[in-house]
Amino acid sequence: MNTLKIATFNINGIRSRLPALMQWLDREAPDIVCLQELKAQDDAFPAQEIRSAGYGCIWHGQKSWNGVAILAKGMEPIESRRGLPGDESDSHSRYIEAAAHGIVVGCLYLPNGNPQPGPKFDYKLAWFERLIVHAARLWDSGHPVVLAGDYNVVPTDEDIYNPRSWTKDALLQPESRECYRRLLAQGWTDALRARYPDERIYTFWDYFRQHWQKNSGLRIDHLLLSRDLAPRMVDAGVDRWVRDQPHASDHAPTWVRLEID
DNA sequence: ATGCCTAACTAAGTTAGA
Numbered sequence: 001m002n003t004l005k006i007a008t009f010n011i012n013g014i015r016s017r018l019p020a021l022m023q024w025l026d027r028e029a030p031d032i033v034c035l036q037e038l039k040a041q042d043d044a045f046p047a048q049e050i051r052s053a054g055y056g057c058i059w060h061g062q063k064s065w066n067g068v069a070i071l072a073k074g075m076e077p078i079e080s081r082r083g084l085p086g087d088e089s090d091s092h093s094r095y096i097e098a099a100a101h102g103i104v105v106g107c108l109y110l111p112n113g114n115p116q117p118g119p120k121f122d123y124k125l126a127w128f129e130r131l132i133v134h135a136a137r138l139w140d141s142g143h144p145v146v147l148a149g150d151y152n153v154v155p156t157d158e159d160i161y162n163p164r165s166w167t168k169d170a171l172l173q174p175e176s177r178e179c180y181r182r183l184l185a186q187g188w189t190d191a192l193r194a195r196y197p198d199e200r201i202y203t204f205w206d207y208f209r210q211h212w213q214k215n216s217g218l219r220i221d222h223l224l225l226s227r228d229l230a231p232r233m234v235d236a237g238v239d240r241w242v243r244d245q246p247h248a249s250d251h252a253p254t255w256v257r258l259e260i261d
Numbered sequence: 262a263t264g265c266c267t268a269a270c271t272a273a274g275t276t277a278g279a
């Protein structure tokens with residue numbers, strides 16, 4: 001059986017995390033990787049090192065913040081889009097899309113939105129609306145699509161260790177959750193939740209209060225599968241060992257494995 | 262209500278993350 005492992009990883013600074021990325025690629029050998037929060041300009045992206053590891057890559061960097069990339073093992077991703085349509089004035093590098101290994105992959109870094117309420121939360125919701133519009137087009141295209149990334153949304157109270165201290169956070173607001181629900185209502189399958197319908201599963205643990213050591217996490221990195229890909233899922237998971245490394249990102253790589261012809 | 266911890270930018274202190 002041929003399979004594809006597709007992963008999303010908020011790397012939180014690709015320059016400071018390059019050794020960790022190399023180690024993870026070597027050990028887990030994902031076929032397609034979506035990276036977020038590069039925190040690097042285009043000319044500082046370590047393409048040479050990534051290609052030496054056997055991956056083709058495209059990226060959209062930005063000074064200090066944001067930045068997204070798609071890696072594909074043994075091939076160059078064919079870029080189909082950078083930036084979400086719908087707002088020419090949006091200068092954040094938060095979306096890149098490509099075809100690789102027979103699948104269309106959208107790599108997204110949805111705005112955090114804190115503090116809430118305020119202009120940052122307004123921007124989050126506006127960006128989410130644009131994503132919903134674009135996702136509908138992808139869905140209607142009939143192509144096999146994975147929409148993967150850091151959504152900065154905790155979909156339900158089952159996706160966080162304890163919502164009590166997060167009730168005012170942008171990640172848990174009813175408006176954020178409603179956008180995520182509307183996106184899923186187009187038909188997409190939330191791979192991790194489909195694989196683990198009843199379990200607590202987290203993808204992010206903040207650096208405060210020993211939250212990693214206590215497994216006080218949030219599930220905010222998601223992989224959404226189009227209609228024809230959903231029944232092809234053979235497994236999904238979180239590479240938690242990456243979060244346990246010294247100087248780790250606060251997110252762990254999150255992945256789905258699909259059966260392909 | 263705020264800070265906790267970490268990184269980037271830039272040179273000690275701010276901004277942003279989630």
